[in-house]
Structure formats: C-alpha cells, structure tokens
Amino acid sequence: MTGRLTVIGTGPGNPGQTTPEALEAIARGEMFFGYGPYLDRLDLRPDQRRIASDNREEIGRARAALDAAARGASVCVVSGGDPGVFAMAAAICEAVECGPETWRRLDIVILPGVTAMLAVAARAGAPLGHDFCAISLSDNLKPWEVIERRLRAVAEAGLVIALYNPISSARPWQLATAFKLLREILPVTTPVIFGRAVGRPDETFAVVELGDAGGQPADMATCVIIGSAETRLIERPGMDPLVYSPRSASA
C-alpha cells in the first residue's frame, strides 16, 4: 500500500487566512512534519502525530516525510504562508529527485496558500498592484553576489521588490546592504513596508521611506516590500496611509 503526501501552507498566521482545502487536508492527515512553530498553529487530534524539526532541516524533514508516505501513512508537510514560496514544496521535490524510485510513484499533492507578501501588501494597500518580484535575501544557499545582481536588475527594471528571509542572527548585515544598494537606484522617498505576523495579535507593521530604511526591527519572519519609482502613498486622516503601485507604467 502507498500513502499520500500533501504539502500545505497555513497562510501568514491569521487563522482566517488558512484555506478550506488546507483545513480539510489537516483533518485527513495522520502524520505532520514541519517547523515546530508552524505545527503549533494546527489544532491536531490525539490520534494525529506531530514530528517537529528545526527551520534549517528542510531536506531531512522532506526525506522523513516521503519515507513515511512510502510506508503507507497519510502525511502532511506543513509550511507557513504558501508552501511553494521559499518553503517546503521545493524541498520535497529536491528530495524526490535525489531519492529512491519508489518516491516518484507517491501521490504528492501541493495545496497553495496565502504567502506573506500578499498579506503584507493587503495590509498596506496595493503595493504589488503592478509588476513585482519576490527575492530571498538569504545567502545560505546562493552567493551574495547573485542576490546583489538580482536586486540591481529588478530595481532598474522598475519592479516592486518583496524580500523574504531579510535578516537573522547569522545574517545581520545583508538587509542594510540591500537598502544601500537600492538607494543608488531608487528615489530616497520610495515607500518601504515592513510587515510581520500581519493579521495576528503580535503583528508589527511600518511604512518608511527608503532613505530612512534600515533601523526598523525585522527578523526571518518579516516580509519587506520596497516600492518602485512609481509606487505612491496616499495620506489619510487618523489612519495608516495607503501605499499602492498604479496599474499603468510609463516608459
């Protein structure tokens, strides 16, 4: 008998943003593999088994989950946000490619979710209303030179930039260096949005200008959105401004 492996995302953290199909998959699952804090968001029954692992052990976790599914279990692999954006879906694919032939015969289903940048954008207005990109600022798995080249290319091309994994205790300088590079290309008045745990009680959210960006609190779970030269800010009395990128672009 062969089991099933479903890769799900819980959304950015507000329970109202977990899709019904992900909730159904959770209800059907027997074994749950994921980073502890993501598994903590699930309301599991006593008969459902929880296998937590550290943030940095993605391939090991993927292999353990595939192995359990190959033994016949109904397995859920749990990411925050969307599992396809800098998360477990790619790790599962990598493990399948390098693993035993039997893993290619498994029933693998990946369910999309609301990724962090969409929740942060919605909280701010519509900064991703026109062409944009998502870049991981982690240089654990790619050289920093590649990240700098990408940031330069997308900023010069006029795309709004969403940064994932902007900073951690092991990578303290990369975010400030990215802002410095972007200040050479974009106006210092470009809106920059910091969002973390948006929609949760511990939400942090701030909009600053690129010229002032750098000192704001941020960690691995913060999503940073940097506007293009066309991104605009609408002041509102007694409320946060609306930040948006117009649907049109000039030459």
Added chain:
Amino acid sequence: MTGRLTVIGTGPGNPGQTTPEALEAIARGEMFFGYGPYLDRLDLRPDQRRIASDNREEIGRARAALDAAARGASVCVVSGGDPGVFAMAAAICEAVECGPETWRRLDIVILPGVTAMLAVAARAGAPLGHDFCAISLSDNLKPWEVIERRLRAVAEAGLVIALYNPISSARPWQLATAFKLLREILPVTTPVIFGRAVGRPDETFAVVELGDAGGQPADMATCVIIGSAETRLIERPGMDPLVYSPRSASA
C-alpha cells in the same frame, strides 16, 4: 454615517481556495461590485445586491463602489485570485487618490487571497520555489518596450517568471513575442507551464519546453510560468512530471 469597503479575492476559482475571512466578508456585505464572472462565483442572498461591470471598467467600478460606501453601505469589491495582484485593490487606491476628500476617511479593508500563479505552481510542483517575478503582459496601460525590457532583465538575472494577462483577442501577438525574446536568453529546454482555472472542473494545464512554447491554448485567465535556467523537471511514471526551482542558486 460612513460605510465600509472591503476588497476581497475569491482565489483562483476552486471554492476550497477562498479564505474563511473572505467568506465572512461576503456574508456581511450589502453591495457587491465586480466583473460578472467573479460575482457569479458568490452565493449571494436575495438581500445582497450585485453590481456587475465589464473587465475593462476597473476605475469606473472602483469609483461606484467608493461612492456607495461613502453613502453608508457595506460594500464588497470582488476580484478573482488575490485582489492586490493585477486586480481591484490598486484601482481602488487610484480612485481614492483622485477622488473626493471624503473617500480618504472611509474604512477600507483589503483581504489577501490565493493568486493564480500560486495555484498553477502548486499544480506543477514548486516552480516558484526560488526567486521569481510576476509581470502583466498587457500593454494596455504600459508601453510594450517596458515589458520587453523587464522580461529581458528578469530572465538574465535568473528569476522564474509568472506572466499574467498573457493574451486576449485585442492582444494576439504579445505572448509569442515574449517567448521569442526569452529563447534568446534561456535554454530551449526551460520548462514552461500553462495553467488556467486550476482546481476547477474546466482546468487546463500543460508543461512544455520553451523551444516548443507558443501554440498552446491561452487566454486572459491563463497564467504562464517560465522557469529559470535552474528550474528542473522530474519525470514520474503514469503521472505529470514535477517541475521545481531548487532553493539554491549558483553564481
């Protein structure tokens, strides 16, 4: 009295992908503004009013919705997918910026959703597993030269590309021209994914190589994902291949 305006996304079309918080907003709404086919997906009560408008009338729709909210109604503006990605949230912001001062005092809430590229990516594997971008191929609101420059920049920088609005009867040649341009930069074996109505009964889904891309059926609702040079394809017996972009990148 001032009403409330909530901008929601229904997700890509599979009802299991509409978030609980969007469903709650629909239950609370009195007036619903949107493109007819998106409003058709809602299960409205007889006391809820439906104001459908054409796909190309986004600013007029936004103004009408803001006006109704300013008169005290509880208004929902409805997009497919995520309302912040090439959809109504930016049109609402534009209308607020250009509209009467009273519109800046409205309670405007934007709720994120699952945007098309995430659903197409999940169906394929994890093609957005590393740095990627989303570009609208419509030259209705930006010059074609800007689109070509952006495509070239992101392909050369190694980002996976999700194309929205790839083709319509009024814009028949742009998608083929984009593939031609990308073939100058990327290997002809680069995986290209065509997804439309993913997760719905009328789903269309195909994976081809960039060298063969161009003849596949596509329309405004198709999302096309073009891999980077690092995107890989895993063949599986009796099943669709898994397409994914590794979490690592070389220099």
